[in-house]
Amino acid sequence: MSGRILVVDDIATNRLVLKAKLAASYFEVIEADCGQAAIDIARAEHPDVILLDVMMPDMDGFTVCETLKSCPETSHIPIVMVTATLSSDDRMSGLEVGADDFLIKPIDDLALFARVKNLMRVKMMFDELRLRDATSREMGITDFLDSMTREDDNKSSVILAPPDAKTGQEWCKAIDPNLNVDILTTDSEHEVLNLAALEHPDAYIVHQNLIGGGEGLRLVSTLRARLDTRQSAIVFVVADGTMETAARALDLGASDYIVEPFDPNELVVRLRSQLRRKLFSDQLRSNMRDGLRMAVIDPLTGLYNRRYAAQHMNKIVDRAKAENGEFSVLMMDLDKFKTINDKHGHDAGDYVLKEFARRLQENIRGVDLVARIGGEEFLIVMPDAGRMVATHVSERLRRAVESKPFVIDNGDKLDITVSIGVALGAADDCDIDDLMKRADEALYKAKSNGRNLVSFYASAA
Numbered sequence: 001m002s003g004r005i006l007v008v009d010d011i012a013t014n015r016l017v018l019k020a021k022l023a024a025s026y027f028e029v030i031e032a033d034c035g036q037a038a039i040d041i042a043r044a045e046h047p048d049v050i051l052l053d054v055m056m057p058d059m060d061g062f063t064v065c066e067t068l069k070s071c072p073e074t075s076h077i078p079i080v081m082v083t084a085t086l087s088s089d090d091r092m093s094g095l096e097v098g099a100d101d102f103l104i105k106p107i108d109d110l111a112l113f114a115r116v117k118n119l120m121r122v123k124m125m126f127d128e129l130r131l132r133d134a135t136s137r138e139m140g141i142t143d144f145l146d147s148m149t150r151e152d153d154n155k156s157s158v159i160l161a162p163p164d165a166k167t168g169q170e171w172c173k174a175i176d177p178n179l180n181v182d183i184l185t186t187d188s189e190h191e192v193l194n195l196a197a198l199e200h201p202d203a204y205i206v207h208q209n210l211i212g213g214g215e216g217l218r219l220v221s222t223l224r225a226r227l228d229t230r231q232s233a234i235v236f237v238v239a240d241g242t243m244e245t246a247a248r249a250l251d252l253g254a255s256d257y258i259v260e261p262f263d264p265n266e267l268v269v270r271l272r273s274q275l276r277r278k279l280f281s282d283q284l285r286s287n288m289r290d291g292l293r294m295a296v297i298d299p300l301t302g303l304y305n306r307r308y309a310a311q312h313m314n315k316i317v318d319r320a321k322a323e324n325g326e327f328s329v330l331m332m333d334l335d336k337f338k339t340i341n342d343k344h345g346h347d348a349g350d351y352v353l354k355e356f357a358r359r360l361q362e363n364i365r366g367v368d369l370v371a372r373i374g375g376e377e378f379l380i381v382m383p384d385a386g387r388m389v390a391t392h393v394s395e396r397l398r399r400a401v402e403s404k405p406f407v408i409d410n411g412d413k414l415d416i417t418v419s420i421g422v423a424l425g426a427a428d429d430c431d432i433d434d435l436m437k438r439a440d441e442a443l444y445k446a447k448s449n450g451r452n453l454v455s456f457y458a459s460a461a
């Protein structure tokens with residue numbers, strides 16, 4: 001995995017040492033020699049990970065970290081604080097300002113690479129999600145910012161897998177008053193997997209040794225591999241105090257680790273940042289799902305849009321060919337729709353479109369495709385429907401619109417009518433563009449013959 005790493009240190013030798021190690025593993029390294037330079041370069045270059053010295057003359061690492069993490073442009077870039085000494089207080093202040101991890105000088109290679117690779121993976125996943133989200137937003141499909149304001153309403157759930165019941169209680173005691181989460185506790189690997197399938201928790205805290213049966217590292221690997229738990233956060237608790245274990249956990253897919261013995265507050269802060277990250281990625285994902293839905297649905301009427309209709313018509317045609325069947329294409333246009341907007345306003349116009357869509361759906365079969373393909377233009381494609389069915393249905397639709405006035409918000413009753421053009425398709429005559437054109441021609445005829453009419457395309461032959 002290659003990526004770009006920003007190394008920040010006021011001492012040139014320190015930068016050189018790190019650069020040599022990282023470059024040997026094919027990472028691209030950029031450098032900053034003070035806090036302000038770090039902020040400027042991070043903003044301009046968007047590195048994948050930042051290794052940030054804590055002690056610097058112009059600005060300490062905590063301030064740099066806080067600045068970068070509070071700016072939307074750079075908040076997603078993982079930051080590892082690098083320091084010669086790390087008191088428990090320092091560690092907490094680092095976590096509070098958003099640091100993702102710490103490395104102690106002189107830097108242990110195993111710790112360095114395990115962390116950097118893990119953070120880079122996380123960042124790549126987020127970059128991809130952010131990119132897709134940006135695309136949907138550019139297409140006008142999702143409004144991401146709206147959905148970002150709900151963090152407090154979301155109660156997360158966490159499964160604790162402590163080594164024993166007493167430790168589980170201690171973890172609970174630390175987490176419960178500080179985070180808005182539902183907590184389930186079990187010290188058996190098997191139980192965790194059972195609970196996971198039932199509860200779909202947002203995060204797990206997994207201890208290296210599970211007294212109730214099983215093994216922490218294997219559990220991490222299983223949780224990562226399973227489809228229903230893949231997106232959850234996992235904080236791994238290292239019991240043997242070795243970096244080998246921590247590195248292995250990160251490699252297997254743990255999102256974070258903490259080494260025993262630890263300050264319970266540190267567990268809380270690490271869990272909190274994992275839960276935030278999870279919520280954020282959930283929102284991006286669900287925006288995308290909505291986005292996909294919205295890509296084929298007309299938001300005003302809930303009918304399919306032109307894009308979907310074009311795709312689906314191919315299927316109807318294929319079936320007609322395969323079964324030597326027939327089908328009908330109905331093109332519809334609300335009569336004098338523009339005057340409704342002009343006279344009664346756009347809200348009234350929207351209401352008429354929605355109500356019209358509803359009446360359409362009430363009067364067709366489940367297999368028929370209904371789509372809004374333009375402002376007041378609608379399309380119905382009816383598989384397995386020849387002239388008789390098409391006549392019957394289009395007349396019924398015309399009457400369903402004419403027979404009952406549309407009542408707008410202020411109580412006004414609007415008399416609405418629709419013109420319908422019909423073209424008939426068959427296995428040996430099913431070019432979609434042709435059929436659409438014919439239906440359009442028929443529609444034009446209905447309009448010019450006085451509107452509120454059904455008209456069939458009549459071929460010259």
Ligand SMILES: [Mg+2]
Pocket residue numbers: 009010011053054055056
């Ligand atoms: Mg320094």
